Amino acid sequence: MADSGMQSWKSLALGCAMTEPGSSKRFNTGDWRSRRRPVTDREACIKCGRCYILCPDMCYSADPKAEGFYNWDSFYCKGCGICIVECPKDAISWQEEKEEDKYGPACGS
């Protein structure tokens, strides 16, 4: 069972282009994290949005149910810790994480 093609050559777009923009969204980089995840304490959070704007993997998105706060996305977070260092109020901190919890759906803090 040597390497085989992933799709028929006839099904490739012209010039092997990728015609679905942002198809990487289906790729789980969350499993790159090991043993811990960043968690936001919304009491301390001042809604400055630095975690949202400074995350290299765009894991934070506005929480529709709580104006100004941000949800964290387990599916993409690689556990780099930039948000923890850059949060002006140290509202984000590491929390131990068991393997099975990693693949939960995108969840709020």
Next chain:
Amino acid sequence: MGQRVGLEVSLACSEAAKLANVDVIAAYPITPQTHIVEHLSELVADGDLDAEFVPVESEHTAMSACVGSSAAGARTFTSTASQGLALMHEILFIASALRLPIVMAVANRSLSGPISIWNDHSDIMAERDIGWIQYFAENGQEVLDLTLAAFKIAEDKRVLLPVAVNLDGFVLTHVIEPIEMPDQSEVDAYLPSFEPQQKLDIAHPISMGMVGMPEVYTEAKKACLDALEKSYSVIREHWDGFAKQFGRQYKPIESYKTEGADVLFVTMGSLGETCMTAVDEMRAQGLKVGQVRIRMWRPFPADDFMAAIKGAKSLVVMDRALQPGAVSGPVATELKSLLYDKGQSIFVSNFVIGLGGRDVTRADFANMAKKTMEAQSAGKEIACEMWGVKE
């Protein structure tokens, strides 16, 4: 009908690009191609051609810019020669892999070292595997016609591959000869505007030039290979269409006095016409010789070639480029491998001739035919002989 003018062949090439109403020309000067791009810049400067003329800083950038403009959906033309073509080498493969219908005129000139600005085919022979459609013009009219047809072929949805039109440096580019200049209306009837199948468009974003992971690279190459192989019939179709529109018919393999010929010369490019005259003279002396000219080089028209040489006893194959360390010259190697596949054991002699601008005369053809017949009857082979080397 167009009108008949005396025109330098280079300018006929530029006129073809103008008649095709190209959108972008990105080119860098190099002898002997320079007149093509100079004339284009004049046409643009005078408003005779509405196009962006991009005076790039190198041929590597010329082809890169052509990839960019073609990917943006613009009809794109460039031309180069020798070292310039060599400098484009890396990007030529990518242009075909991205299926971009760029048209390029190559004013064939030898490759350095030593540096030589004169004519032979070593530049294009070094680019055999780039995945482009490649064909040869043999005189000025053919340069204009085949450049026009190149856009039609390249942009056909069944093809969508770049096309290289080869014309011999100096021997064609710098010659004034009669050119039948078609009317714009005739050209517009033959060549519709370019409607790209996919392009860089913020309304329909796509990613071009992705990393070809091991799981897809083979299939990506197969798709391009298939397009090049299938382009054969589309080229025939559009050459026939050209004949209906303009009255001049082009075929993948052109034959001359092959009926009843024992010995056939095989030529490419501008040597063809001198060789035809040599055949006339030899026929007059009762020698059974004829000539086959390879116009379509990639994809190689195997069946047409086999049909054209039916009945011949020996082939005198002209190569105008060396293949150092190989069994024989590039064209001869191609033909011998084809003959082997077809179980044909026809005698083949191979001469590398006309390197670096050295002239090829009718006498050369006569002597090569004589030498071939002598070798064949003596049971000796001429695997690859450099013709006319001063010992």
Next chain:
Amino acid sequence: MNNIAAKALENFEKITAKKMPLIEPLSKGHRACQGCGEVLAMRLAAKAVGEGLIAVSATGCMEIISSPYPQTAWECPWIHVAFENAAAVASGVEAGRKALIRKGRIKDDGAKVVAFAGDGATADIGLQALSGAMERGHDMTYICLDNEAYMNTGIQRSSSTPYGAMTTTTPPGKKSKGQVTWKKNMPMIIAAHNVPYVATASPAWHLDLMNKVKKAVTVPGPAYVHIYAPCPTGWRCAPEQALQTAKQVVECRMFPLYEVIDGRFVLTKDIKKPISIEEYFKAQRRFRHLKQEDFEYIQKRVDWDYERLLALVKATNPEPAE
């Protein structure tokens, strides 16, 4: 000196924390290393350009991590051709669109052609194509994401690697101190092309970075933005410290933030009380082998460069007549 950029930026609308574009032309799921400062800088830049971005990448980390078939992280039109021709391809895209718009074949959708390339692709192998594109005056923006070495191939030195830094091809040893040449000053080289807008930026000041990119695409003609891009993997420092490093490099005056608007040098942040070079080097193992005399040499050279920049600011902004 003409004032193309100044005129175009007259009523420039700044991006602020409140007025932040929501669009993300670079999407999630890309494969950058944990804590990659370069992908963050590219994300911010793409976000600043917004709707009309047409991106042209050079071969390099950002191209590889964002386009392993079939996963593309690009939500906007994107093309990658080769390593040394991002500027050339971009100039072709710009020329193609310009002709098609003029000939009425496509409508002017206001798209912005932006090239993204690393420091190697910009300062070394692609310098010629960049110089050509800038000199020809194409309406395009070129963004150099400078992580100070060839990271995609595994941390080899480039002409943009800082003096003294360890890379796999400038290893410190008995006979060597690491990189022995001074970092090539790309922004100055491009400014010398009389390009209407040149700027340097750091992701530590993300709004400044985004506004400079937005200005670059607003100014007609060629524009160049040189962005410091921390690389924890390549510089051997902790991923979470990426933006602290991006702050310190500016605060120690090694990477001054400024703009060159129609040839006028405008300092973004004048670092009056710089931190020491050692302070900046401390968190990065790529500098760990350096000694005191190295720090002194580097400090002298950094100060000299900074004084020269201040002189340029003064020289190109004459005092208002009394």
Next chain:
Amino acid sequence: MIEVRFHGRGGQGAVTSCELMAQAAIAEGKYAQAFPSFGPERRGAPLQAFLRISDEPIRLREKIYEPDIVVVLDTALLSSGNVKDGLKPGGTLVANSSKPVADVRGECGFKGRTAVVDATKIAEEEMGVPITNTTMLGALLKAAAVVELNSLKAPLDARFGKIAAKNLKSLERAFKETQIEE
């Protein structure tokens, strides 16, 4: 010939584990091969590394599709499904996990011979870093005496210099603490 496939992440040293084992085997006069799964490894991204050891010259350049042993350096990879693919019947799974063998088997759906050790804990206690590549070699040697343990000393010294001793200690501890169940 014995074929071992290592699973780890960019930056965890899976390739180094293979290289150390190959060097040890070669020092013992055997033939060996160690190579990564070629590709743009990124820090954190899952990757594989391959090891072949044999008494005869090895004339194979394929990847390893049917390993005799699979070594999993990163616990998270156990549940990503493909670690056990192609494992030969009677082959052994060697895993870094703090859980008992039964849970490890459950996590990656493998019923065969399994060796488990909490390499992360050992590595942190012995070396202060959760890098498990050398520690897991102890578990590998416990699972199969592919090379002599002390053949690894020289390669470890050459590779890690001053911190080689700590690596060796961590490796030896893993050797002792590895639990194996048929």
